[in-house]
Amino acid sequence: MFGRARERALLLELVGRRGSGGALIIEGEAGIGKSALLADAVRAAEAGGARRLTSTGLQGPTRSGYGGLHELLHPLLPHVDALPNRQRVALLTAFGMVDGPSPDRLLVSLAALGLLEEAAARHPLVLAIEDLQWLDRSTVAVISFIALHVSGVPITVLCTVRPGVDADTLPALGLDRLHLAGLSDDDARELVSVLGCDLSDLARRRILQESAGNPLALREFIAAVRQRGPAGSILQTRLPITKRLERTFLDRLGPLPxxxxxxxxxxxxxxxxxxxxxxxxxxxxxxxxxxxxxxxxxxxxxxxxxxxxxxxxxxxxxxxxxxxxxxxxxxxxxxxxxxxxxxxxxxxxxxxxxxxxxxxxxxxxxxxxxxxxxxxxxxxxxxxxxxxxxxxxxxxxxxxxxxxxxxxxxxxxxxxxxxxxxxxxxxxxxxxTRTQAVLSRVILALTAGAPVPRAVEIAAVLASLPGEEHGPRRIKILWVLAVLMRSQHVTVSSWQDLRDKLDREDERNPLRTVALALLAPLGQAAETRGDLPDLVPRLADDPLALVSLAIASESLQDLDTALTCWGLAQEGFHKSGAPADEMQAIRGRAHLLMLRGRVREGLADAEYAERMTDEMHQPLLQSMAAATAARGHSLLGDFAAATAALMRSAELAQDSQMALIVADARWAAGTVALAQHRYRDALIEYTHMTVHPTRSLWAIADRTEAAVRAGRPDDLRKNVEEAAVAAALYRSPFLSALVARSRALLADDDAAESYFAEALALGALSESPLEVARTQLLFGEWLRRQKRRKDACAQLTAALDQFETVGAQAFIERATQELRAAGQVSARPTAPSTAVQQLTPQELQVAQLAAAGLSNREIADRVYLSHRTVSTHLYKVFPKLGISSRGQLRHALGGATSD
Structure with a gap:
C-alpha cells in the first residue's frame, strides 16, 4: 500500500458508511495495484461487519452469459424465494436452473438487486468485482444497474478495470472512477529500497526510471535484475510497461520443466x-x-x-x-x-x-x-x-x-x-434469411434510428417469396414497412407502390388490413376506419400488431380504438417479459391520455417510460418518452420541467429526425412559447410539426391561435380548411371540435360565436374535457371583448373549474386573469395543490396499485421495482396523503385510483 494513503482513505470512507451504499470503479493499468487496494477495502468492510460477494473477469470467450453474475450471487440463492415471482423465475432461468421464458435483462437486473437488498437487510454487503472488462456483457449490464441503485441501501460495489475500455462495452464506466496512477518518485524509491536493498545504486535508478511507478513492474524488474543482471534484463527493451511485464513473466517460463x-x-x-x-x-x-x-x-x-x-x-x-x-x-x-x-x-x-x-x-x-x-x-x-x-x-x-x-x-x-x-x-x-434481415433492419430503423433497408433489398426479398404459400411472409414485410413509412417523414405519394403490393395479398390476413389502414389515403379513410375496431380481438395475442393498429387508429382519428390497443399491447408485452416494447406502448398510451385531458396520468406514464428506457439503455425510445413528458409538463404549465425534458429528448435523439420525436418536441415547445406570449416562436414550432401528419392535425387549434395572436391569421386558413375536410371524412368529433375552434379564432365577430358554440357541442362528444375548457377560455375572452361580461364569466368559470381539476397551472392563471378583467373582482384564488398532486409520478403509480389491492411484491412485478423499493415509496406516500394505513389509500386518492 505504498503511496496509496489518499486512495485508501477514500475507499475506507465508502465502505464505512452506515445505512447507505455507493459504487466506485478503480481504474488503472496492469500491475498498478488495483487488486491490492480492492482487497484492503474489502478487509476493512468485513471487519466492520459487511459480507463479501465476489466475481472475477477472465480473458477469453468461454464464459457463458450471466456466468459472472451467478458467481457473485451464488451464496444468496438459498433466499431467492423472497423475490417477486416473475423476477425469481427470470433470475433462475438466466442461471439455467429452471426452464422458463427467455428473461429480459431488466427483470434479471431487478431480481439481482432485490436479492442483494434482501441480504443487505440482514448485514451490509460489499461487492468486489475484479477485472470487470473481462466479465460477460450480460453480467456487466446487471452490475451496472445494481451500482446505480444502491445509494439508499447498505451495499457497496467496487470494481477494478483497465483503462481504455469502450464505454459501450462497460456502461458501468459512467459511475464515479478512481484512477490509479504510478507511485510518486519518493514512494517508488522507498518501495525499491525495501524490495531491492541488495541491488546497486545504478540498478535501482534504472528500475525506477523504467517502471514509471508501477508497483508490479518494480517488483518484477527487481527479480529480473537479480536473475539476469541489468545488461540482460527486460530493462534494455523499449516496450510499454504491460508488454515488458509480460516479457518478464515469459523469461520465468524458460527454466520450467x-x-x-x-x-x-x-x-x-x-x-x-x-x-x-x-x-x-x-x-x-x-x-x-x-x-x-x-x-x-x-x-x-x-x-x-x-x-x-x-x-x-x-x-x-x-x-x-x-x-x-x-x-x-x-x-x-x-x-x-x-x-x-x-x-x-x-x-x-x-x-x-x-x-x-x-x-x-x-x-x-x-x-x-x-x-x-x-x-x-x-x-x-x-x-x-x-x-x-x-x-x-x-x-x-x-x-x-x-x-x-x-x-x-x-x-x-x-x-x-x-x-x-x-x-x-x-x-x-x-x-x-433475407426476410429476417429486412425485418431486423426495419425494426432497427424504427427503434434505434438505424438506416432503413434499401429499396433493392426489399424488392429482392419480395421477389424471392413467390406463390401463395409465402403470402404471410410477404404481408409481414409489407406491414412493417408500412409502420416505418408512417413513422418517418415520407410523402404520401411514395406509399402507392406499397399499397399496390398489399392489394394483391390475401385480404383475410389482419396484418394486411392494418398495413392498408396505415397507408390509407384520405379518400378511403371512412371505409378503412370502420374496420379497425373489429381487428382488435383478432390481434389480441400479438402485442406488436396491436401497436401498429394503435398507430393506424390514431392516423384515422379513431382515438377510442387507439387507446384500447395501446393498453392491450402494454399488457401483452408485460406478460411476455418485453419491457422495452412495453414502455413504447405506455408512451403511446400517455399521449392519448393527454389528448383526453387526463394529463397527470399521461405524464406519469411518460415519465415512467422515460425512466425505464433509461435503465434499459434505449436512447431513442427514451427520447420519445421525454418528448411526450415535455408535452405533459407544458400543458400543466411547468415550463421549466418541459424545457428540461425537451433538452433531454434532443440530446438522446442526437441526429435522428424521427417524425414522432420532432412533432412531439415541437408541440411541447410551441405550447410553452404560446403560454409565454412568444407567439411568433410558437407559430414556428407548430409549423415544424407537419413532418407528422397526425400530430399536425391534432395541433391545428394551437397553431391557429399562435397565428392569430402573431398577427398572421391568413397563414392558417388553408390548413384549417384541409383539417376540416379530414375531420369530416374521419367523422371525428375530437378533430371537428378543434377545427371549429380554429374557425372561430379566424372568423369575424358575426360568425365567431356560432363556431365557438359548435366547438363546445362537438367537444362534449369527444371525451376531451381539457380541450373543451380551452375552447371555453377562448370563448370567454371573445365574449369579454364583446362587452358581454356575464356570459364571459360563465364560460371562464367553467373553464377554470376544469383547469383546476387537471392541475393546468398556466391555464388556471390565464382564466383567473380573464375573470378579473371581466369584472369578477371576487374571483376565487387559485386552488391549492391537492395532496395527490404532491406525489411524484412513481409514488402515484405505486399508490394507485396498492389502492387496487396489489401486494408489494405484485406491485414490484408490475412496475419493474424491487419490493423493498415499493415499500420505500409507500412509506413516503402515507404522510403526503395524511394517512396511516393501506386501507385509506383508495379514499385519499379519490379519482386518481387505478382500475
Whole structure:
C-alpha cells in the first residue's frame, strides 16, 4: 500500500458508511495495484461487519452469459424465494436452473438487486468485482444497474478495470472512477529500497526510471535484475510497461520443466475452469500433479479447492504468447474432451478450429440458442457470429450472421447488429434469411434510428417469396414497412407502390388490413376506419400488431380504438417479459391520455417510460418518452420541467429526425412559447410539426391561435380548411371540435360565436374535457371583448373549474386573469395543490396499485421495482396523503385510483 494513503482513505470512507451504499470503479493499468487496494477495502468492510460477494473477469470467450453474475450471487440463492415471482423465475432461468421464458435483462437486473437488498437487510454487503472488462456483457449490464441503485441501501460495489475500455462495452464506466496512477518518485524509491536493498545504486535508478511507478513492474524488474543482471534484463527493451511485464513473466517460463510449461499453457487455455476439469484434461496430455508443483513454487499459479488461478492475468498472457499453435490447439482439444457435454467444450473445440468446420459451427449455433433462451443475448450474438465464421457454405454463414444480428438488436447493440447485417452475403442468402434481415433492419430503423433497408433489398426479398404459400411472409414485410413509412417523414405519394403490393395479398390476413389502414389515403379513410375496431380481438395475442393498429387508429382519428390497443399491447408485452416494447406502448398510451385531458396520468406514464428506457439503455425510445413528458409538463404549465425534458429528448435523439420525436418536441415547445406570449416562436414550432401528419392535425387549434395572436391569421386558413375536410371524412368529433375552434379564432365577430358554440357541442362528444375548457377560455375572452361580461364569466368559470381539476397551472392563471378583467373582482384564488398532486409520478403509480389491492411484491412485478423499493415509496406516500394505513389509500386518492 505504498503511496496509496489518499486512495485508501477514500475507499475506507465508502465502505464505512452506515445505512447507505455507493459504487466506485478503480481504474488503472496492469500491475498498478488495483487488486491490492480492492482487497484492503474489502478487509476493512468485513471487519466492520459487511459480507463479501465476489466475481472475477477472465480473458477469453468461454464464459457463458450471466456466468459472472451467478458467481457473485451464488451464496444468496438459498433466499431467492423472497423475490417477486416473475423476477425469481427470470433470475433462475438466466442461471439455467429452471426452464422458463427467455428473461429480459431488466427483470434479471431487478431480481439481482432485490436479492442483494434482501441480504443487505440482514448485514451490509460489499461487492468486489475484479477485472470487470473481462466479465460477460450480460453480467456487466446487471452490475451496472445494481451500482446505480444502491445509494439508499447498505451495499457497496467496487470494481477494478483497465483503462481504455469502450464505454459501450462497460456502461458501468459512467459511475464515479478512481484512477490509479504510478507511485510518486519518493514512494517508488522507498518501495525499491525495501524490495531491492541488495541491488546497486545504478540498478535501482534504472528500475525506477523504467517502471514509471508501477508497483508490479518494480517488483518484477527487481527479480529480473537479480536473475539476469541489468545488461540482460527486460530493462534494455523499449516496450510499454504491460508488454515488458509480460516479457518478464515469459523469461520465468524458460527454466520450467517441459511438463510444467505444458501444464501452464493448458491452464491458460482453460481460462478459469474447474481444477478437476483441468487435471482431467492434463492426463490426456500425460501431465500429472507433479508438473503443477513448480508452478506453485514459482508463484505463477495458486490452487484453492477447485479454484485454479494465475497470480496475475499477465502470467496467463505470457503463457499464451509462449505457446506454439500446435500446443495451443492440443490444449483446447484436451479441455474439450474433459468437459464433454458442456458449452465450454464447444468453445474449446472452436478455439482449436483452424479451418471451416460445419460440425463446430452447428455446435456454436446451439450454444447461441441456449444463451438466447437464458436471456444472455450479447453472448448469443457472439456465439452465432463465431458459428458464422467457421461455417462452410456462404448460405449458412449468412443465415448465422443474420441470427447474430437479431440477437444483437434485441440486446440493444445497434451498431453491432447493423455491422453483422452488412456482412451477410445477400446474393447467397435463402429467402428466410433475407426476410429476417429486412425485418431486423426495419425494426432497427424504427427503434434505434438505424438506416432503413434499401429499396433493392426489399424488392429482392419480395421477389424471392413467390406463390401463395409465402403470402404471410410477404404481408409481414409489407406491414412493417408500412409502420416505418408512417413513422418517418415520407410523402404520401411514395406509399402507392406499397399499397399496390398489399392489394394483391390475401385480404383475410389482419396484418394486411392494418398495413392498408396505415397507408390509407384520405379518400378511403371512412371505409378503412370502420374496420379497425373489429381487428382488435383478432390481434389480441400479438402485442406488436396491436401497436401498429394503435398507430393506424390514431392516423384515422379513431382515438377510442387507439387507446384500447395501446393498453392491450402494454399488457401483452408485460406478460411476455418485453419491457422495452412495453414502455413504447405506455408512451403511446400517455399521449392519448393527454389528448383526453387526463394529463397527470399521461405524464406519469411518460415519465415512467422515460425512466425505464433509461435503465434499459434505449436512447431513442427514451427520447420519445421525454418528448411526450415535455408535452405533459407544458400543458400543466411547468415550463421549466418541459424545457428540461425537451433538452433531454434532443440530446438522446442526437441526429435522428424521427417524425414522432420532432412533432412531439415541437408541440411541447410551441405550447410553452404560446403560454409565454412568444407567439411568433410558437407559430414556428407548430409549423415544424407537419413532418407528422397526425400530430399536425391534432395541433391545428394551437397553431391557429399562435397565428392569430402573431398577427398572421391568413397563414392558417388553408390548413384549417384541409383539417376540416379530414375531420369530416374521419367523422371525428375530437378533430371537428378543434377545427371549429380554429374557425372561430379566424372568423369575424358575426360568425365567431356560432363556431365557438359548435366547438363546445362537438367537444362534449369527444371525451376531451381539457380541450373543451380551452375552447371555453377562448370563448370567454371573445365574449369579454364583446362587452358581454356575464356570459364571459360563465364560460371562464367553467373553464377554470376544469383547469383546476387537471392541475393546468398556466391555464388556471390565464382564466383567473380573464375573470378579473371581466369584472369578477371576487374571483376565487387559485386552488391549492391537492395532496395527490404532491406525489411524484412513481409514488402515484405505486399508490394507485396498492389502492387496487396489489401486494408489494405484485406491485414490484408490475412496475419493474424491487419490493423493498415499493415499500420505500409507500412509506413516503402515507404522510403526503395524511394517512396511516393501506386501507385509506383508495379514499385519499379519490379519482386518481387505478382500475
Amino acid at each position: 517441459s511438463g510444467s510449461r505444458s501444464l501452464l499453457i493448458l491452464i491458460a487455455a482453460a481460462n478459469g475452469a474447474d481444477f478437476h476439469d483441468v487435471m482431467s484434461a492434463a492426463r490426456t496430455l500425460d501431465l500429472t500433479l507433479e508438473d503443477l508443483r513448480p508452478l506453485e513454487e514459482n508463484d505463477l499459479v495458486s490452487v484453492d479447492g477447485s479454484d485454479l488461478r494465475f497470480r496475475h492475468p499477465l502470467i496467463r498472457s505470457a503463457a499464451e504468447n509462449a505457446a506454439s499453435t500446435t500446443e495451443w490447439v492440443d490444449a483446447h482439444l484436451a479441455l474439450a474432451s474433459a468437459m464433454s457435454g458442456h458449452d465450454s467444450a464447444v468453445w474449446h473445440r472452436a478455439a482449436a478450429t483452424i479451418e471451416r468446420d460445419e460440425t463446430v459451427a452447428g455446435e456454436l449455433e446451439a450454444v447461441g440458442r441456449r444463451a438466447s433462451e437464458r436471456g444472455a443475448l450479447p453472448e448469443a450474438a457472439f456465439a452465432l457470429e463465431r458459428a458464422a465464421m467457421v461455417s462452410r457454405g456462404a448460405s449458412q454463414r449468412s443465415r448465422r450472421l443474420v441470427l447474430a444480428a437479431e440477437s444483437a438488436r434485441s440486446a440493444g447493440l445497434t451498431s453491432e447488429a447493423v455491422e453483422l447485417l452488412n456482412r451477410a452475403d445477400w446474393a447467397e442468402a435463402d429467402s428466410d
